[in-house]
Amino acid sequence: MIRTTEELYQLYPEPKERALKKQLSRLDRHCQRFIELSPFVVIATGNASGFDASPRGGEPGFIKVVDDLTLVIQDSPGNNRLDSLKNIVESGQAGLLFLIPGIDETLxxxxxxHVSVDEEKLQLFASEKRAPKVVIEVTVEEAYLHCAKAFMRSKLWADESRRERSVLPTMGQMIHEQIGRSGSPESQEEMLARYAQDI
Known part of the structure; x- marks a missing residue:
């Protein structure tokens, strides 16, 4: 088991200058454009009890760039577990990974x-189907474009990588089994119809 960073660096070379210098302390025009084009972000949060990575999606531009240090993310309807929100309230930190379909680089x-109910920030999403109860405001400390290697290895966007939904049981069937419920599980069609009310 590796227990120190010194042990790690015995196995790995020092990062190259380019990998270090590309880390910015604010959003330049390229970062801002990436966010404007992204319909999907993973929010990573944690607290003393554990960690969470939560997917969020919407039309490109669903995350608002207020200025070169500030992002605002609406809390869209979900499962009400509030994992990300609770972690942010407790830790005051978040990590974001932005994806753009068809592009192998990430941001x-x-x-x-912090979680905010500031009316001015909520108004940024006034045109949404459902106004958010809260928003997540992120003050940028580190921003960098991540290389394409992981997506190139996975071929995530390639047509041949796509899988038919039928390779897995329906979400209803899987959860039904996991929680030991009796009766008939929700069908895929019923689930999609229910989700459509909140999208």
């Missing part, structure tokens, strides 16, 4: 975060 942002 990583780390920073201070």
């Amino acid at each position: 990583r942002i780390n920073g201070a975060a």
Whole structure:
């Protein structure tokens, strides 16, 4: 088991200058454009009890760039577990990974975060189907474009990588089994119809 960073660096070379210098302390025009084009982000949060990575999606531009240090993310309707929100309230931090379909590079942002009910921030999402109860405001501390290697290895966007939904049981069937419920599980069609009310 590796227990120190010194042990790690006995196995790995030092990062190259380019990998270090590309880390920015604010959003330049390329980072801002990446966010504007992204319909999907993973929010990573944690607290003393554990960690969470939560997917969030919407039309490109669903995350608002207020300025070169500030992002605002609406809390869209979900499962009401509030894992990310609770973690942010407790830790005051979040990491974001932005994806754009068809593009292998990603954008990583780390920073201070808080949950807000500020009316001015909520109004940024006034045109949404459902106004959010809260928003997540992230103050950028680190921003950098991540190389394409992981997506190239996975071929995530390639047509041949796509799988038919039928390779897995329906979500209803899987959860039904996991929690030991009796009766008939929710069908895929019923689930999609239910989700459509919140999208």
